[in-house]
Amino acid sequence: MPRKRRRAAEDDDQSANTVARKRQYTEEDSKLAKIYENLASEAETGRIEAAKELISRLDPENNPTSASAERILRRLIRGLCSGRKAARLGYGVALAEVLRKLYGPRSQPIPDFTLTAEDLLSLIIECTKPEAKAAGQEKRDHLLGRLFAWQAVLRSSIAVQPSAPEEKWINFLDLIGNLALFTPWLREECGKILYEFAESLDADEHGQTRARDLMQALKTNKLEKTLEGVAVWLSVRNKFPDSVLPEDVWHKKDPLCTKERRTLAKVMKGDLSSATDHDGGEKKPVKSGASQSHLNFAWLIVITAVIQKYSKHKGGSSSTDVSEFWKFWDVVVDDNLFSSSASHERKSWGFQLFSRVLLTAPGWVFPATFSQNLIRSLINQINDKERYLHSAAEGSLKAMKSRVSREPELAATIIAGLFSEHGSINFDKITKTKTVENIMGLADADAMIKLVPSLCDLMARPGTQDEREANSRRQTLADLLVTAVKSPRAPDAFMPSGESWRDRVVTQFVILAYFVPTNVDNTSPSLPVSDATRAVLKVRLKSCLKHILAGRPEDPSPLLVVNSIRNLSREKTYKVAVQHDEETLKVIQEAYEALGSISQRMTGAGGPERSALHAFSLLYSFAMLELYNGEPDAVSILEELQLCYQSTLESKKAVDTSFDLLLEILLSLVSKPQSVFRAIAEQVFATFAAQLTRDGLQSLVNILEKRENLAGQQELFDQAGSDMDDDEDEEASDVEITEGQLENGNEDEGGGSSTESSNGSTASDDDSDDDSDDDQDEVAEFEKKLAETLKTSKFQAGDQEDVDSDEDDGSDMDDDQMFAIEPALAKVMAERKKLADKKKEGKGAKETVVNFKNRVLDLLSIFVKQQHANPLALEVILPLLRLIRTTPTKQVADKASGVLGELIDSAKKKGLPSPPDDDLVWTLLKDVHTEVSSKEASKLHLNACSRGSIFVAKLLIAQKDSNFDAIVDIYADTAKKCRSRSRMAQDFFVKWDTWWPDTMKQK
Template identity: 40%
Template sequence: MGFKRRREPHNVDVKLVELYEDLASEKDDIRLKAAQGLVSQFTPDKNPADEQIKKVLSRLFRGLCSSRKAARIGFSIALTEILTQVFTSPRETSRFGFADALKLWESQSNSSGSESGQEQRDHLFGRLFGAEAVIKSSVLFQPTVPFEHWSQVIDLVFELAQKKPWIREECGWIIYQCIYDLAGRKMDNKYVEVALERLCSHDLARSPEGISIWLAAKDMFPEATFPSKVWKHDDPLDTKERSSLSKIMKESGAGASESENKTNAAKSSGVWNSKLHFAWDAVLSRTSLESKEKSKKSRLSFADFWVEVVDNGLFAAASSDERKYWGFLLFSRLINDGAAQQASHTFTKNLMRCLANQLAVEDRYLHRMAVKAAKAIQTRVSREPEFAAVAIRGLMGTSGTLNFDQATKTKTVEKIVAEANHEALEEIVPFFEKLIQNPGTTDEKTSATNRQFVAGLLLSIVRSKASATEGDSENLQASLEQILSIFVRFAYFMDTGKGPSAPEPALSSATQEMLRNRINSCLNSLISNQKFAATLPYAVVKQIRDGAKSGEYGKFIIEIDDKLQDSVKAAFKSLKKLSGKEKKEKGMAAFKLLYSLTLMQVYNGDADAVSMLDELEFCTTKFLGDKETKKEDAGDASDALVEILLSFASKQSQLFRRMSEQVFGAFATQITENGLESLISILEAKESLAGQQEMFDEDDGEGEEEDGSDAEMMDVDEDELDSDVEVVEAGDAKSDSDSDDDEEEEEEEDEENAQEVAAFEAKLAEALGQHGADGEGEDSDADMNDDEMDELDDKLVQVFKARQQQSSQRKDKKDARENMVNFKNRVLDLLEIFVKKSHSRLLALDLLLPLLRLSRRSSVKQVATKANNVLREYTKVCKGNALPKIEDDEQAEALWELLKSVHKEASHSGPMGHANACSQASLLVTKVLVAHDKDAIAGVVDVYAATRKDQLMSKKCHVQPSFFSEWNNWCVSASKQLK
């Protein structure tokens, strides 16, 4: 081994050299082709000579000791096949036998001890790969091959395992695989018995490799004679071996006997490997099987094995990070590939504590492994939605953390519940109900936080399922109703009993308010789906009513007097009628929704909701009357309906906004002139405190305060705040206005504040008189008598009171402005629906001037832009046959006046977009007039001419050039039709 044999130049076989070179190639196809080429020279029909065989085997065994990356793979393949070809067929004339080949393997892979560390490592791996090739060639199992050779190979493999701990696993794997190969060949038990005997004699039985080999032998050769006194009942997985098993699987060496520890220090692998030992698969695959064999009655179940070996072993508090790393690998593997029942047992106490701790802090050693484990759960749920139930119980159950997402600063649970299907929800929703009932702590503050977290998860489920398709909605309906039922139970009722169903601790008023807001948030998402909008809001109010009657959930916390109770009863009667007609008559489902949400307002203690119920009753009576009555009263009912919807639209809640839009859309074609005027009057109101006082009575202030409850102190979910409460853009036009406007208003506010401060200081100085605040006046406070002191106190009280009133008034002005801007935005949303549904009605043209004036007058850019957008949408849909039609001369005369008013509006100086909006409005009226009478074009030209004249002659006329250029463009396109 320490020298190279000299070769004569003329003896070099170039082709053979190339084959050996190709065997070490890193490309699979080149290696395989070279192996085939070499093996083909040693088939029985070629009858190779002994010297040729010895030479090639020597070269291949030596090649296994090469440090080149792919050499061992290529040489091992060729060696296995050549051994098979040469020694499985009778060769009577040959003197080179299999025993000679084994000696050659030993000599070529033996190290003298003087080599470098890397060279020794290469020789050890060469011997290992040689053993694998010898065993895989099946020569050892030929009848002509002495049985002693099998013992010899086994001894060499186990001796190799003892030499270096880092090669022990590979040696064990070869024998482990061989057990299955022997079973496949139906070999005699003696082969396995020798392997087990040598395993014990080399003190490797109580090692991960030894356990694997033993278990494989037990399964494949149950009739074989096993070494005694190694394992209880000859089974490493016996319940009485659980402690030893745990220590061995951790490779701590503590599982070995005292004599074993003294004899052999190779019990532990010595060098940590980031890959899982194959023994884990060998053990796990057997603990997951339920066997009824008598000998296996005392075998560890998977759950017991996981708790003892993994949770109390790898994830023990004192366990190293490297052991916990293996634990995460095992957990991820079982989550990915294990059966759902098996995976459900892996969410154990120590593991879950470690997972939460590592997820929470990014710079922790195992953070990335924890993230992979969490993602493995999410991936399994995405692939198998019913697994969500297992995951939720594991993460939030007894061994997990109720507020897992908050503790880990992730959205793991939230994402999982969003993926859950209806089968999983059937388990998850009742589980969450129990967590709200009993949040796992008696501390009121912590229990409130836990309940809020669970309520947020229930809301996440609703939001994720709100857009379900028609087919899925049928399956999800029951779960969604159950979620709303849970909220109703805990939001509106107080169970003060001591029974198993009573919440412990009792829910605080703040928590109940939070749950009521969650109901609004749920309905806000659900009403966008027509299937849910027609059923779930009604189901909620019906459950509240039934629960209040029966007392099933405890005391109803909302006070309802007799008069209000009568209105509620009447409303439910109307709801019952609507439910019977909603499939036959258009708009009844929208009415049902409106009734349901109005009743929700009643149950939330809104005083205005009572009058709204009465107005709704009036509308319902008119709309559900006989055919003749319907026609006569439809206008009054429509006007009343608009007022109700405006009442909802004025509230700063997205739920009421969506509901008002949905109901308005169902009845938009029935809106009358009075109803439209109600909408227009809001657009023309001032964006100020005076405008608010004009639009609302004094009671509205209370309603506004109540509406703001969607953002209560407990509700800390930012995503929910964004969707539940629509932020009002006003004053500084926070999100949509130009930065210039922001700076301007801030400067004005600063200047106003400075003036107020100066005025306050002046009044304070005047009140103090000679007794200045700095105490340096001619007279000190000590010189003042009691009357003078009282007089000074009165003056100071008046000054500070005036200051407080001034500050309160400033806040009132700001709030009023924000309310008016919000209200106008909501009305513009309704008008956009109106123009889409009723653009062909002549009535819709009444919107042109109010929209143009709003575009010019509004101090908030967002409102002005939105007004222009509504007008643009209107003119966009009014084309061809969709144009409003004039029916008589009176209507035509009104349109001529409208055209002139639009031109007058165009002459005002306005913000960007106003001029274009005026032009669009003018052209729309022109199209309507010309469509009614082509000769009307002459009059339109005169109107444009008069406006052009004003532009030239009047300083007050600020009409933009684009107004006329767009008119000219229209004339060019319309000239052919007019002629």
């Protein structure tokens, strides 16, 4: 019993102690715990507020105790060993401020607080020392905590204040140096801390003392010839006199000295094995830093220092400085990081460094950075997505484009680097990127002034004796020059020679495309330009002219081209590549005389006359360009143009047939596949649209009525007839064309066509089914003829089922029998090939006709926009409706519907036409309703008919209100005729019923 009572007493004492301990955890402790929790917050504002609250607890008005101050220090130091959230960031900031509060020059003493600076260093080592049996990660966490603690001490500035004992400061530096020396994976961070400290020193006597101690600590810990040591050395040397720096480390105490370049290269690579003691004896090598993929901060410090060193002359333009930087880059960067034996890690550093230089360095250093090994590695890595450093190389290309987007004038320097002897003119082709093309598109006028002459010279002299490679380079350069002309960021500007850079491009194309040099000099092509390259250059020249005229319709570049051809042909150094006969030369001379007359008249002309003169100048220029291109119809076009010009502008009274003749010329231009001729035709047509006659309009309508097959193509272009009859022709050429196969297959014409086009035309779907049936019939016919030739039983009367292959394969024939059927078999195969060729020809014919119709619709679109109030515009409505109904190509139907919508919308906004004869309008309305009654009508067609009918009805009601009753009667008659198609035609009448009540109410 006594034992039980004694045990109960012990339990009571233990319970009392537990209660006592619980009471010790006060509300104040809870607040502190909350503060420490917030110090680890991932939100920066939360960490800052927590640090402020913690520091305020050490203010004198809060009566802090020595125990609480020491407890806060311990808690913060231990918190730095935690990898939780952002604990090291928050605790590091708080520790630096607490140290400044406790030991700084403005600190106020706390009663009984006796922890000295020396004790603080011991406390940090104690709190960050891992246990002997700690796991690897725990040890790393504690070492990181110690590193952040040293950083907090330096940031608090307590170690460098004048009152701090120098021996304690040296001891502190030795602690950091020791951590860097024996913990390679922390060396960069230790070095960064020391570098930041060196940067923060004031250039006074006290700062000089601290800097001397810092450099001595580096030497003592054998860190002076490491990447981090070089960074600290350069920082101190930049701020303090050389007397602060230790002796016998670098020649003239300068790591950037030319005599130390090889040593510096080894140090920057991380190779420290050959370092020696300064007294001449050997020393134990410093352990290399841990492997890392990111670029050491010291590289950027060194590169920046080198650039500053060689930028002392104005703009870094001294040839000596540029040459020295070039040598430095080759030795320290190119041979070091990009050599064939360099590891992936080193090359990764190199690409990161290259990217940073591209983004931040002055432009004068760029030529040196496009070095041999770097460019080779860049091309190799970017060329294959599976390469280990593909992303790193890609980052360098992005850096180029990013820098040029900010400073477009640097485009010339970067492209020159990629095209240098170490790179390739075909850089984009080799790397399968659009780097050069994109950079060219970002260049400004200043860059073009520098770049265009060099590219033109390269196109003339591509730097190779291999003809195939020369052709490839010339075509690549031609594409780049076209990109330059197209660039909206590079307005035309004059070069020092007085010639604009765009004119220089055009002239270079003319020289290489149309001339052969007679006297070889430094400007002559190093290799003759091949015929294939000439053809490419001619196409690129047209593309340049198209884009120039798109931006500036009255630009004289086309005239410059033909004048350049004439002027160069008169020089002894060139001869025209294609010679012409006397008759053609006479036509050319007359054309030049006409151009001279036009140029003189344009000097004092203005308004419509000037526009007309410019239009003829364009036509003459491009017609002559086609003549020099060897086009067979160019001579006839020039002759017709001469007649048209004389009757239109030179005669006192123009005749109606003048525009009809001009229209025929424009139609011959739009029929060509090059888009530049389409642009020229549209520009000229817009100038003379008001002069369009009824006959001219009918010639446009006639094209829209042609069938979209081989027969239609023959009718349009006066080709020789075919022996096939119409039905056979339909079968051979009725091939559906998708929008993607058309030159401009998906244009938004406006005018309400976008909603209607989704309904589509059913004709193309029907044709597609017919084509499928035709193909099956043709295959069956071919197999039948083949079987008859082989004398098998596959197609015997009444039995066309497949039979066993062993009986039909002709394997029982001997050689004589096989030779006997060979002629018949060859005939069957020839017929099959002929049929396939016929279908291919039919498909091409349909594409040609469809594209021609699209171009005519473009001209009609211009006409209805400009001449919406012209009564002649009404005569466009019915042909458009018929085209929508009859064309088997949905895209043509959509485009026609769009043109109709443009007429209606333009008239609605700008003014209705005023037809002189109401009878013609009534006839038009009835014809529109006849279209509605057609059995071939599709939903798109009916929607177009509805818009057209309401538009015509609006014209009639505008003339006379009483016309409404007659219009209703016409709608009623149409409704009777459409009873069998009531569901299809319902929208036609619904739209009328919706429109007329509001219209009549307004009346």
